[in-house]
Amino acid sequence: MSNIIKLGFGMVETALSYNAHVGRGALSNFADEIKSLKPKAKILIICDKKVEPIYGEIVQNKLEDADFLVETYSFKEGEYSKCLDVIDDIWTNLSQRGYNRGDLIVAVGGGVVSDIACFVSATYMRGIDFAIVPTTLLSMVDACIGGKGAINMPQGKNLIGVFHQPIYVCADTRCLNTLAPAQIQNGYAELIKTSLIAKRRSFFEWLRDNAQSILDSDEVALTNAIKLSMEEKGRLVSFDPYDNQGVREILNFGHTFAHALEAIYLSKKSQIDHGLAVAEGIRFASRLSVQVCGLDIEVVKQIDKLLDRFNIGQIQDKLEEEAIYNFMKIDKKSKNLDSMIHFVLLRDIGNPLACNVDEDVLREHISAFCRSRA
């Protein structure tokens, strides 16, 4: 199996297909790939202050060795940089330094970096090309695929954004060596989610059978996990690049509950790891699936077991029934149809279904879920 994944939108757009290169040492080909795609481009690397002295410099050196003119722009790490001030400052830098439509942006980092770089690339001169070097597991299995760029507003996360596909993705698993355990877990949770909705049911089974190798950071297993996840997400995105046809929506499995949890913590000026929130969302949605669309209770147990296998625990704080319900209702991914809330559920592993769940049924389930934790 090759380590190059073809991603594309051939069915719906022109010439919008690109490669993702995955694996240990993938970065060693990076400059050559960019040379073949954009031989004359001037390059701006976008990264955060934490990544800059590690992978930012490595990527800059590789590109300079290949005779590219390269500059780096970095900002303070963290979600708070996904704001208009940072975007404006990057736009100003690009224009003052004379970047034009033929040039290139390279995002080096996690999801925050690729969100910012994608938004800037889509809007500078009505669109310039960008490539992504994801450096976190979460970004490799999720954020680097799909072409979503966004910034936050005081009124909501990712409220302002665009769709703009990268021209190349280079996921070198060596970058994962410097990640903290909590960051790795964020990636595991999305990996498990994707395995549950994947058309290829064998993904779930493979993940279950290879959990220990992945936990041990075995290169072959890790590379395969990332590739399976990229392929599955890439397939869904290719059918629905603008996330308006319902296909891509199934990627939100577990996320309505997860976003409610994240919003609750945020409202208290606190924070919850995305991976932990998604894991709780998976637990909640799989239990709701039993009643709403007939998921076998045995499958719920298998899902719980897989989450446990990856050491993704449960929230220790008290779950607040009323707050969860209220934040779910305002989550942008749930559309109100009279008294129904839109939810992605599972009929079986690999068989997701977007359902409208009655508010009363949902309240009852939230209540039961919270009680089970008390």
Add this chain to the structure above:
Amino acid sequence: MSNIIKLGFGMVETALSYNAHVGRGALSNFADEIKSLKPKAKILIICDKKVEPIYGEIVQNKLEDADFLVETYSFKEGEYSKCLDVIDDIWTNLSQRGYNRGDLIVAVGGGVVSDIACFVSATYMRGIDFAIVPTTLLSMVDACIGGKGAINMPQGKNLIGVFHQPIYVCADTRCLNTLAPAQIQNGYAELIKTSLIAKRRSFFEWLRDNAQSILDSDEVALTNAIKLSMEEKGRLVSFDPYDNQGVREILNFGHTFAHALEAIYLSKKSQIDHGLAVAEGIRFASRLSVQVCGLDIEVVKQIDKLLDRFNIGQIQDKLEEEAIYNFMKIDKKSKNLDSMIHFVLLRDIGNPLACNVDEDVLREHISAFCRSRA
């Protein structure tokens, strides 16, 4: 001939086609059209302070009569509103008022308004639908077609932008009654430009033969002129929606010189009408075409005659040779290939050609053009 023009991008994207309704009284169908396209949308009208009490209110009333929930956002008229502060304020308004991806923005006004509304629509929640009610001739024949949205940066005009197609355009020629003569002339200049590059050579002949009717604001002639222009621009855009394949570039005929003139005036804190600048650009480019690609000198005379017929005069100020040359070189639409400057020229009426012009040839021509005016 119907007054509905089908515009689309069927060859390159999914479901991105829309109608433009042109003619006297077109606005009377506006609310019905929106009802059929977006029956449940909440609507934000975007316009400037000058248009708001005239057409802004008319459109709002029509939509409210059709039971839509409608709000209006207006900003100070003029190019200076195409800035990030205005965009940020509209984003904030949209989110505070609870607009979501199913809602609609309606731009009512000229090119500045549609540029702003297009940019906001493309980026709010990664894209919501928008419609345009152009109220100037320039906007009807040019800005409302093509899906370009943009804002200015201190470093340049339209430096930040997007491509985002409207779902409906409604060009009611009655809106033109309130335009000042200079504004009408801006439209004439773009109309003439489009007739010169149009695949359908009869456009130029029709324009020449019907100049007096158009100047007299005859409804039938005016409607036909707008439709011919929309169709021609729509055709070019459909082949090249992202302006990166060279097809759409021919719409820049006359604009490299025009942009240099506009930049010179701007650098002196002064201003030149876009129509006048484009007319001078057409005169310059047609003369350059004689030497570079063999345009018949008789055709240049015909072009001059048509510009005169529409009473589009010449700049009275002294033309500054050196400044024109320098601004042309930095215009983003001219790509430097060694010592060549990229230019759209004419081999004949209806037969444009993108050429690389040697810098020395260009300097000589600028010099001759300026001397002819001294």
